Every structure is written in structure tokens, then in C-alpha cells.
Amino acid sequence: MSKPVIWIPRRLSPATLDRARRDYEVIVKPDDTPGTAAEIIDMSARVDGMIPCHSEQFSADVVAQLDPRLRIVANHSVGTDHCDLPALRARGIAVTNTPDVLADATAELAFMLMLGAARRAVEGDRIVRSGAWDSWSPAFLVGKQVTGARLGIVGMGGVGRAMARKARGFDMQVHYHNRNRLPPAQEGAAIYHQRVEDLLAAVDFVSLHCPATPDTLGLMNAERIALMPRGSILVNAARGALVDEGALLAAIESGHLAGAGLDCFVTEPGGNPDFAAHENIVMMPHVGSATVATRDAMGFRALDNLDAFFRGEAPRDLL
Template sequence: MPSKRLSVVVTRRLPEVVETRLTELFDVRLRDDDTPMTRGELVDAMQSADVLVPTVTDVIDAGLIGQAGENLKLIANYGAGFDHIDVATARQRGILVSNTPGVVTDDTADMVMALMLGVTRRIQEGLTVMQAGEWQGWAPTAFLGTRLGGKRLGILGMGRIGQAVARRAAAFGMQIHYHNRRRLRPEVEGALEATYWESLDQMVARMDILSVNCPHTPSTYHLLNARRLKLMKPSAVIINTSRGEVLDENALTRMLKAGELAGAGLDVYEHGIKGNPELRNMPNVVMLPHMGSATAEGRTEMGEKVIINIKTFADGHRPPDQVVPAMQ
């Protein structure tokens, strides 16, 4: 007799190839509409499934986990970030949590460079003029930006993505600086030709561009607060593709309006999905709808990792990408 297949609920539409493979392997309930589940729908899913496959748009807090059914034993997150899941409470309930690290490293690092160029070369302003049909022709002083070559890049968070950004930025001729919870090994630091700053305050005060690449944890919430942002040079640019909560968005908005920062490139936002409305009207701000990992290849590889985590769990083993509370 074949063993009973795991019941799996997927909270959002995933790439077709991923959904098809999940259906082949498990008893899967897929989402018809590509909209986030309501809290009630999440409760229903967690009461009926063996495995829940959520995304960053699903807040799996202690209240939800407290209503989970006895069968729920794995939350296989579709995504590397897991700050939307109360991992500690899940662990207390005997529910494992896994994620999909590493597969979108290059995609996100590419987007960091795109945002750097977008802001420093005033691409948003050029697009706006062209789309409005207002371009009057080339002029020697029109749309003057700044080059990346020779600029100092400060990387906040030198993990996989931070290091991928460093390699790309070096190819543009930038000088690499970084602040990290732990200093890199000498051979890694040497290969990246990166300068370590133990003091984040001292680093941000000297950088031309600051790239935020650290996760959101209790210790990184508003790591870039109003006081620290005030240390940056008025000519500096800030790029955030990590998590919106790391950056005090209201303080950033005030500084951009006052000309105390030269520009910002944002793919993530602190409050909701739209960001501070005032940012949308600023010509020196490039805003994207959380597109850092949005490549067909990356999203498929994320799904493959989810499948491996579930299959390994189904076979009685620890998921290879299990998250533990100490990681937060």
C-alpha cells in the first residue's frame, strides 16, 4: 500500500512548473487567484494541512500558529526572508520552518546595481520626460548625473547578497566598504578588496552610496534611524533591497525633501506595499514593487527548494533549509 501523501496548502500562485511538480508529489491545494489569503483563509489552511507554503505577504504570527491543527508540522516558506513568521512560537508548537536561501542572490545583487544606476544617472527623470513627450532635444547640461567609478560604496550586511553586490560594484570601479555583525574571513575580505568598518556610524558618514543588504530582525529594526541618516553626506545615495523596516522611511523622506540626501533607490518599504506617498513624487527617488528576486529562473529555483524541503521532511529527515529561532 502506498503511504498517504502529505497535504500541502500553497498560499499564492507559483510558477506553473513548480505548481505542477508539487501536484505530482503531494496532495496540494493551489491558489486560484494571485492574491494574498485572508487571515481566515490562513487559519483554515493551517487547520487542515500537513504543510503550509506561505510567502512574504503572509504574516504567520503567534496568533495564527496557536490556531494551527495538530497535523501541521512544516511551514515551508517560499522565499529566503522569514521575518514574517514567528519561528520561535512555531518551534514551541513542534512545527518546523524552512526557507529558500541563496537562489536569488545574483538576481537581487543585479537589482541593487540597477537602482544605483537608476538614481545616479537620473533614469527615472529621463523616462518621465520621454513618456510625457516633453523632451526638447539634447543639451550639454541636461540630466547631469554622477558616475559610479571611483565612488565609495558602503554595504550594510555582507552576506551572500552583500558579497555579490561587492563583486559587481568592483567591476564598475567602486571602492568597497562594509559593516557586518561579524567581520569576514581575511581571505574573503581580501578577495573582495573590501574595507571593514566596526562602527556603522563612521562608515555611513564617509560613503557616497549606501546599500542595505541585511535582514530584518529585532536588532536591525530602524538600524538606519534618523540620527544615523543625518550622518550621511548630502551628496550620498541610499539603496534598499533588503527589508523596509531596517530603514526609518519617514526620516528618509524628510531628508530627501530637505535636500539632505541626493537620492534613494527602494525596492522594499516600511509601511505597507506602497511606501510613503511623498516619495512617489520625488524625481530623485526610484521606487520598485519588490522586484529584487523577480526573474523566472530565480522564482523557479525557489520553488525547487521548497519541494526539496517538503520531500526531505516527508521522508523523515530534517529539511535542508530549516530555520531555527537563533537565526533571527
């Protein structure tokens, strides 16, 4: 019996590719660039399944042109805002994602961004690296202390809960806003705020961990940023669309916010060049899950979903 054929448009981890080639006939896009609409449509006639990343766009227009041979899109990502899920379901194409496995890695990066913004890491690195460090003073590079501070988490899914666990190691008081209050066993000692506006006014740091949906686009606009105490810090390791970048820039320039830590932007790749002039904005290029262990786990989770589907079972992460 012949093996199912799958398409992998991006360079996944070596362990993932080894396992995929063991169990499937695999077509890998050789140049590791985002799969275009034309490539997705063309490959749909040649394969039974795909493992795309967030970089491949399955819009309604693309989905309408997919060949009936394609039966499953097993995303190598948690977010699925690059997929028109109703359109894919209407075509009878199964869609899965990779939840749970990247929570700790993403929370680690969010914490790094928070610490970097609080302790002026970009400015300090530049001073030492450029050879400009020629003096010292008690007033030199004074930052904001994280230990014992109040952290507000917006979105208490897997990543938000991982962030809360790490924050407790810094003796932070954790506050959170979520669509629904967590059960006591998951909530721990965190303080729940039914309204995000109430949370923003009560904390020193805000870390965003919610998905980009019609309800959360532009969540952090000028009005909500103004509710944050003067000298507070905003961290976004979720989706760029959650933040009004013009409002954030204005709050940085006015001094209302002491800094920001950003792993995602409205425009990706590329980011926002206006942020580059501000050393109190710590930036990374959307690599929250970029550890060896997590990339392997994401790839294996996508393959687990494919394996179940081709055995005739419901994949664990069917959307």
C-alpha cells in the first residue's frame, strides 16, 4: 500500500523531517520561503496532506481553488488566523494545529523581553559593545525592578499560565484577564479581572497572550494604554495585531510607558522601523517558540495529527 504524500513548505527540524520521510512520501520546498497562493493551489493536486506554517495563507480565494485530493492541513503553529477555517471545513478539509507544546518556550521569550525592557538591556548592550562605557555612577542605567512587581497577563491559555508560573519565581503578584475565569486549580493565587481595563490600571507590567480575533484586534489602543500606570511596561509575544503601534509609539515618546518588549508586529516580516530609534523597546523577530526542543515538539505534534487522520481516526487537535 502506497504511503500518503505530504508537502512541507518550510524547513522544519531535522528530527521532524526524518520522521516524516520514514512514514510518508514527502515533498519539501527547497528554498525555505513562504508558500505562495499559486504554490499551495498547485501542490494541492499532488499531495494528500500539508504541514504549513503561519506563513502560508489559506484565504477563502485560495481554498476555493484547492484540488479535491488535499484532505488535511496539519498546521505547524498554534495560531490559525492564516487559515479561513469555515472555507476549509466547507471543502471537507481537516485542519489541525499544535497547541500546548510551545507554551514554555514562548513564555521564556516574553519574560526575556520583559526583563530586557525593565533593565534597559538594549541601551546597556550598545554602550558596552560600542566601547562607550567609560564611567559609572549610582544614576547609571537605573531600570525598573521586576521582582515583587505586579504582572498583568491578558489571555490565560497555555502560554499565559506558563508566564504566570515563571512570574511567581520572581515573587511577582499575578493578575489576569481571560474570557472566562480559570478553575481554582489553574488560577493559583492569581487575581482575576473581568474587565481588561481594570487589570491595566492595577499592574506594573502587562503581557499579552491572547489570540488575534475580531474582538482583540487593536486591543491595546491609545485609551487602554493610557490606563496603564505611568512608567509601566507592555510586552507582546502573541500577535502584532493586538497592539495599535502608533499609540504604543506615542506612549513611549511621551514617557508614559517606560518601555516595551515585542516579539510580533503588525507587519511581518520587517517589523516597525519607527521603533528602532527607541532603545527602551526590546524587539525580537517573532521567534517565541524557537528552541530545538519546541521545534521538534511542534513538528511531532503535526505528524501525530497526520498519523491519526490517515489511520481513519479523529486527530487530537482537530479544529
